[in-house]
Amino acid sequence: MDLAAGPEVVTLGCRLNIAESETIRALIAGRDIVVVNSCAVTNAAVRETRVAIRRVRRRRPDAEIVVTGCAAQIDPAGFAAMPEVTRIVGNLDKLAPANWGAVAAASPAFAGHARAFVEVQNGCDHRCTFCAIPFGRGASRSVPAGAVIERIAALVDAGHREVVLTGVDVTSYGSDLPGTPALGSLVERILTHVPALERLRLSSLDAVEIDDRLFDLVTGEPRVMPHLHLSLQAGSDMILKRMKRRHTRADAIALVARVKAKRDVAIGADLIAGFPTEDAAMFADTLAILDDCDVVHPHVFPYSPRAGTPAARMPQVAPDVVRERAARLRAAGNARRRDWLASLIGSEQAVLVERSGDRGHAAGFAEVRLPSAPPRSIQRVRVTAATGTFLEGMIV
Structure with missing residues (x-):
């Protein structure tokens, strides 16, 4: 028999998955089912998903195990072949009530959580050469502002003091909506129409898409938290070009300098170590971007080739070098974080x-x-x- 019968959701990966998992949790209420919401951002994330599935089966031998999320979307046959898995639900279908035996849509509750995550955008129209996520999430699509505001108002009424806006490519928000409203416009409308919301936080942003309205809100609006997480990925212009990123090293440094001149904002960054063709000088540029952009919340990924991506066909850096560079990048980032935390003593x-x-x-x-x-x-x-x-x- 199951050690703990009833509905359960196991979430891997990003904040968008966290938001979607809460909706799934509401849809599966009352059933003996475990949903594994998978991640495919790296090969390690896919392996972690498989480990999680096997662990669930050992713990819940009689439960229905359903796998959804990016890893399941990209490789449905591979996950369906696992003996532990009952069925697969694709990413585009995972919030549909019918796939969970529910008769109506459900609202995520985030019961007990201090902050709530609200999806404002999904998918991505860009094709960075290292990234498999567009295969798992599809084209960029935005949630209309009215629906976002209604959802946030309900969460505030339920007692949440802070909301985090999430998505795959959040700064592309609105490009598919009538009038093409940008993310800054959405943030402004949220703050106006949900005056009881005390803290609004933004998830990972693309530096090149932060327009003047969003910049002014991040640097001048007290209810927008002074925390900017940037999707930098590298500090070398050559590597950024080979990644097909749309910003340069100078763009990132200039943005942070502009932000810091107006407000004391804590900077986070996603960084990849050991991207194909990266030599010692290129890695040194990425290492230096920690200082140049005052990064205190580093999120470091060792590069791993994802099948079907252009980067997987480029000349690869030796795995031991990738691991060593990732370790150096993490160590340098952690040292900067320690110094930043120490600077806050007495505040x-x-x-x-x-x-x-x-x-x-x-x-x-x-x-x-x-x-x-x-x-x-x-x-x-x-x-x-x-x-x-x-x-x-x-x-x-």
């Missing part, structure tokens, strides 16, 4: 308390440990100490 931070009650995140997304406080409350905390990964503080 006061507005901390959104997580459901555990003893930790939360400041506006710049630094994790803060604190004495017990009500979940979802926003506490003024004086920072008293910093470790390598989080802050410690006392409620003021």
Whole structure:
């Protein structure tokens, strides 16, 4: 018999998957089913999905196991062949009630969570040479502003103090909608029409698509959190060109300088180590971008070739070199993060308390440990100490 019968969702990968998983959770209520919402951003993510499926079957031997998400969309036959898997649901179909035996659409509840994730965009029209995600997500499509605002208003009414806007290519928002409203327009409308929303956070952004309206909101609107996560990927212009990215190294540095001149914003970045053809000098440029863009939230990926992508056919960097460069990039990024956290000792931070009650995140997304406080409350905390990964503080 199952050790724990009932509905369960196992989520891998991005914040968009987290948002979609909450909708699925509402759709499968009352059933003995486990849904694995998979990720395909790297080969390691695909392997992790397979491991998760096998682990679920050992733990839930009698449950129906359904696999959805990007990995299942890209390789449905491979996952359907796994003996642990009951069936596959494609990415484009995973929010359809009929696929889960539900009769009507459901709204994600994010029960117990301090922040809620709201999908505003899905898919991608760009074809970066390393990326398989467009195969799993399809063309870019945006959620109309009215539906986004309605969803956020409901989440605020349910007690959420912070909302994170998510998508695959969030800064392409609106290109497929009448009048082509940009992301800045959406953010402005959210803030106007949901005045009770206290904190709005943006997920990964493409630096080249941050227009003046969005820039002004990020740098001048207190309810937009001072935390900008950029999809940089590399610091070498030659590698950026071979990736088919649309920004240059100078573009990224100039954007961060403009932002920092107006507001103290914590910068995060996605970076790939060991992209095909990357030599030592090109890697050095990526290593240096940590300092040049003041990155304190690094997200480092060792390059892994994805089948069907142009980069997989380029001359590859030796795997041991890829691993060594990723380790160096992580070490340098972690050192910068430690220094940033140490610089916050003595400051006061507005901390959104997580459901555990003893930790939360400041506006710049630094994790803060604190004495017990009500979940979802926003506490003024004086920072008293910093470790390598989080802050410690006392409620003021």
